[in-house]
Amino acid sequence: MRPISATIDLAALRHNYGVARRLAPGAAALAVVKANAYGHGIARAARALADAGGFAVVELDAAVRLRETGFEQPIVLLEGFFEARELSVIREYRLSTVVHSFEQLEMMRGLPAGRAIDVMVKLDSGMNRLGFPPGDIKAALEQVKANPAVGAITLITHFANADDEKGVQWQLERFERATAGQAMARSLANSAAILRHPQTHADVVRPGIMLYGCSPFAGTTGADVDLKPVMTLASEIIAVRDLAPGEAVGYGGAYTAETAQPIGVVACGYADGYPRHAPTDTPVLVGDRLTRTLGRVSMDMLTVDLSGVPEARVGTRVVLWGEGNPVEHVATAAGTVGYELLCALAPRVRIIEKA
Ligand SMILES: *Cc1c(COP(=O)(O)O)cnc(C)c1O
Numbered sequence: 001m002r003p004i005s006a007t008i009d010l011a012a013l014r015h016n017y018g019v020a021r022r023l024a025p026g027a028a029a030l031a032v033v034k035a036n037a038y039g040h041g042i043a044r045a046a047r048a049l050a051d052a053g054g055f056a057v058v059e060l061d062a063a064v065r066l067r068e069t070g071f072e073q074p075i076v077l078l079e080g081f082f083e084a085r086e087l088s089v090i091r092e093y094r095l096s097t098v099v100h101s102f103e104q105l106e107m108m109r110g111l112p113a114g115r116a117i118d119v120m121v122k123l124d125s126g127m128n129r130l131g132f133p134p135g136d137i138k139a140a141l142e143q144v145k146a147n148p149a150v151g152a153i154t155l156i157t158h159f160a161n162a163d164d165e166k167g168v169q170w171q172l173e174r175f176e177r178a179t180a181g182q183a184m185a186r187s188l189a190n191s192a193a194i195l196r197h198p199q200t201h202a203d204v205v206r207p208g209i210m211l212y213g214c215s216p217f218a219g220t221t222g223a224d225v226d227l228k229p230v231m232t233l234a235s236e237i238i239a240v241r242d243l244a245p246g247e248a249v250g251y252g253g254a255y256t257a258e259t260a261q262p263i264g265v266v267a268c269g270y271a272d273g274y275p276r277h278a279p280t281d282t283p284v285l286v287g288d289r290l291t292r293t294l295g296r297v298s299m300d301m302l303t304v305d306l307s308g309v310p311e312a313r314v315g316t317r318v319v320l321w322g323e324g325n326p327v328e329h330v331a332t333a334a335g336t337v338g339y340e341l342l343c344a345l346a347p348r349v350r351i352i353e354k355a
Contacts, residue, residue, distance in 0.1 A: 007232045009231075
């Protein structure tokens with residue numbers, strides 16, 4: 001069997017959800033499980049978080065499957081619906097939906113009488129992606145309130161800079177000004193805001209990346225904020241070579257040895273979800289030693305420096321990211337974020353659940 005696998009630590013997932021709950025004790029916490037639970041497997045993640053206050057996804061079919069599986073808590077569509085005919089599915093499966101545009105309100109106006117749909121009306125407080133601009137939110141809310149097909153209404157907004165120096169205050173002030181006097185629940189905080197900006201916790205928080213043990217803050221890891229990694233992508237050395245000085249390795253010969261040097265070939269490549277753009281020097285754990293990748297990542301293999309790892313052999317365990325080699329460090333070396341690496345885990349990688 002090809003030795004690559006991703007271990008998903010369900011206790012760590014539950015621990016991380018507990019961290020979100022503890023930080024925002026007065027708020028309901030929607031576990032964000034979009035994108036197949038950030039690559040961890042949505043059915044598995046939801047099962048581990050069966051007591052969650054709710055789930056949030058982007059994919060209608062995923063929401064339907066959660067409901068069919070028997071979860072009874074709120075299930076929210078964070079990007080809303082795209083066509084009027086999805087509304088009957090939303091209704092049938094008692095899903096909640098974000099509403100961010102007048103086009104969506106128009107589609108909702110055409111709904112026949114029936115079970116009311118809970119909505120989260122989205123204000124664009126400065127991210128300039130989805131949501132009603134502050135000048136339109138009152139009119140939008142009037143339409144929503146007047147629609148008999150609408151049940152509970154929650155106000156929602158999303159932060160562009162909760163993880164960086166610019167912070168949330170500027171958006172928070174716009175949100176508060178635009179929604180003053182509206183007597184309804186409010187949801188603002190993603191992981192970064194849960195961790196760093198308690199003034200945003202309000203009634204409903206939306207932890208995503210933190211559930212998976214990954215820090216949203218540049219230059220830190222989940223461990224710095226009491227999170228535990230959930231996914232460990234591991235494989236093995238499947239060949240060992242000794243490079244002579246001047247010899248190059250892999251496609252394009254992108255790395256050339258200056259001195260004699262042992263290298264290991266690892267059964268993991270971009271078809272497993274490892275980023276092809278990870279350059280030489282991306283951290284990798286071989287046995288219990290941190291070393292680095294060398295040269296280009298290919299489809300099924302990558303190569304690692306064994307200079308400081310004399311005990312490495314064919315069969316030595318390699319952690320690409322996770323326990324002992326934080327995904328944040330790998331992401332930084334590869335010029336991306338942990339989110340992208342976790343979400344990109346390929347279907348061909350065998351999953352091992354750790355209870
Ligand atoms: C994905 C998403 C979240 C979760 O964000 P994280 O940074 O992963 O915590 C929260 N809210 C909305 C609207 C989202 O789309």
